[in-house]
Amino acid sequence: MAGVWILAEHHNQVLELLGVGRDLATKQGTRLTALIWDDRERVQEYIDCGADEVLLLAPPASGQPPEAYVPVIVAEALTQDPDIFLIEATLRGKDMAARIAARLNTGLCSECGGLTLDEKEDRLVMERLIYGGAAVQTLVCSTRPQMATIPPRAFAPAQPQGTRQGQVRELPPPPPAAVRVIERKPKTRGTVSVAEAKVLVCVGRGIEKQEDLELARELAGVIGGELCCTRPIAEELHWLPEETYIGLSGLKVKPDLYIGVGISGQIQHMTGIRDARVICAINRDENAPIFEASDYGIVGDLYDVLPRLTGELKQALKK
Numbered sequence: 001m002a003g004v005w006i007l008a009e010h011h012n013q014v015l016e017l018l019g020v021g022r023d024l025a026t027k028q029g030t031r032l033t034a035l036i037w038d039d040r041e042r043v044q045e046y047i048d049c050g051a052d053e054v055l056l057l058a059p060p061a062s063g064q065p066p067e068a069y070v071p072v073i074v075a076e077a078l079t080q081d082p083d084i085f086l087i088e089a090t091l092r093g094k095d096m097a098a099r100i101a102a103r104l105n106t107g108l109c110s111e112c113g114g115l116t117l118d119e120k121e122d123r124l125v126m127e128r129l130i131y132g133g134a135a136v137q138t139l140v141c142s143t144r145p146q147m148a149t150i151p152p153r154a155f156a157p158a159q160p161q162g163t164r165q166g167q168v169r170e171l172p173p174p175p176p177a178a179v180r181v182i183e184r185k186p187k188t189r190g191t192v193s194v195a196e197a198k199v200l201v202c203v204g205r206g207i208e209k210q211e212d213l214e215l216a217r218e219l220a221g222v223i224g225g226e227l228c229c230t231r232p233i234a235e236e237l238h239w240l241p242e243e244t245y246i247g248l249s250g251l252k253v254k255p256d257l258y259i260g261v262g263i264s265g266q267i268q269h270m271t272g273i274r275d276a277r278v279i280c281a282i283n284r285d286e287n288a289p290i291f292e293a294s295d296y297g298i299v300g301d302l303y304d305v306l307p308r309l310t311g312e313l314k315q316a317l318k319k
């Protein structure tokens with residue numbers, strides 16, 4: 001049993017998992033293997049960024065759902081016997097990780113934000129947030145491979161280490177799946193853009209009408225950000241897609257800048273933004289809990305503040 005494996009579908013996350021994976025593989029004196037779907041033209045980049053081997057998953061046949069790849073990946077894992085297997089914590093990644101872990105009869109640490117190697121005991125020490133972000137849980141896995149899903153931006157992306165040599169191999173196509181996809185509809189704004197965005201404008205119940213979202217959308221547009229929301233906006237009012245709400249039961253994000261508009265700052269929401277670098281809040285209630293966690297706060301009516309802020313920023317960015 002040896003080797004570190006990573007599986008990610010998005011370029012940025014491949015690099016992030018390569019970064020942490022390379023570190024672990026070097027400490028263990030073992031190989032780093034990257035499983036990827038697309039981006040075949042980036043294979044050499046992934047090798048330069050630390051992969052010793054790249055395993056290419058066959059392009060999906062039409063109508064083939066992601067879970068169809070599970071038997072292919074499991075068969076390869078049973079042959080190669082990796083010691084550590086890290087998978088991106090996207091919707092697809094989480095779904096696949098659970099299925100793969102079950103078939104490999106091993107445990108899975110979900111939404112893992114910290115990884116260290118206990119070299120004495122030869123085991124991976126994994127950290128994740130629990131109790132709505134109030135505590136950090138430290139776990140080790142008593143079975144192998146030691147598996148974890150890793151949220152976007154939890155680790156720094158790998159940098160090229162010069163021109164490296166690596167192997168590239170194509171895995172067999174997946175067998176026909178029991179599930180058939182009969183229709184695909186593109187999303188207008190997806191999880192990935194919010195999960196990976198460096199700037200977020202997040203709206204809460206302080207917004208009175210759906211059409212008023214435009215005020216926040218305009219601000220997001222001016223500062224190159226994505227629009228996201230609290231759970232009630234997505235789940236109760238259905239004003240924005242469910243994949244765009246932040247918090248305990250939604251996305252955990254790590255933007256450089258988060259601007260919360262008309263949000264009270266309940267713990268279930270704040271859990272999702274605890275890793276944001278700078279938090280700004282606009283709320284008319286000066287006692288709103290969100291201000292306690294904010295770097296900058298504007299006490300005021302969002303219907304007054306947003307147009308002025310957007311206007312000022314437009315002017316400032318023109319200069």
Ligand SMILES: Cc1cc2nc3c(=O)[nH]c(=O)nc-3n(C[C@H](O)[C@H](O)[C@H](O)COP(=O)(O)OP(=O)(O)OC[C@H]3O[C@@H](n4cnc5c(N)ncnc54)[C@H](O)[C@@H]3O)c2cc1C
Binds near residue numbers: 207229263264265
């Ligand atoms: C098990 C569980 C899981 C949950 N998971 C999540 C989660 O993942 N994500 C999440 O977001 N929530 C989650 N919630 C819900 C959470 O507890 C809060 O109810 C929710 O976050 C509140 O959303 P809000 O801040 O938009 O609304 P409110 O709490 O109603 O706050 C609205 C704020 O807007 C301000 N405001 C009103 N009008 C204006 C105005 N004109 N100008 C400026 N400010 C104004 C008010 O002062 C107020 O502070 C969860 C709850 C439970 C029980």
